Amino acid sequence: MPKTTLGLALLVGALAIAPPARAQEASPGPRIALAPYAGYLTFDAFVDGPLGTSLGNGGAALFGAQLAVPLTRHLSLYGHVGHAAPSLQVGVPFLGGVGLGRTSVWLYDGGVQLSLAALGLESGRVRPFAQAGVGRMRTTLEVASIRAHANSTVLNLGVGADLALGRNVALQLMARDFAGKMRFGVGEIGGLGPSDEFSHNFAFSAGVKVGF
Secondary structure (H helix, E strand, O other): OHHHHHHHHHHHHHHHHHHHHHHHHHOOOOOOEEEEEEEEEOOOEEEEOHHHOEEEEOOEEEEEEEEEEEOOOOEEEEEEEEEEOOEEEEEEOOOEEEEEEEEEEEEEEEEEEEEHHHHOOOEOOEEEEEEEEEEEEEEEEEEOOEEEEEEEEEEEEEEEEEEEOOOOEEEEEEEEEEEEOOEEOOOOOOOOOEOOOOEEEEEEEEEEEEEO
């Protein structure tokens, strides 16, 4: 009898433990994740001139990567770097942008990312999120033999979604606004200097997120 009682107790204990173990396996905790991506970056004009003319960057391909480190199940710290090489353009009414030179743009930022599952917005394999951060945008303009640099502080506000492809792999879609004031050296190109207006630079991207 004692052996039978002991066997039943062990069986009941095993059955009681098994469901939580399976649930834990099906819903793993957050992991450190790296997400290289490709996308498209649009820019506000640097200068608005007379008669509808403007000076600014044309839209360009954007390449970069984001690293996210979880703090809790729904909150992570992220770091991001991206690069684009748009053309410097003069905007002319009815003619569009006329190429004037070359530009190199580097984006560096970091901040917090919140999973919207915390608000009950997660649905199946789709995991939406929002992020906010601060960083720098380094812009280098080249016109003939003249070069100008701008190092601007930018605020990043973004939304996105992870579409799960596997246990640790997802397609990551994002839309972000990098907003800040351009800070060119005074008189470098056409009298460009610090701007008092915020420029909004919108990035749209798709990448592969891999958890470790």
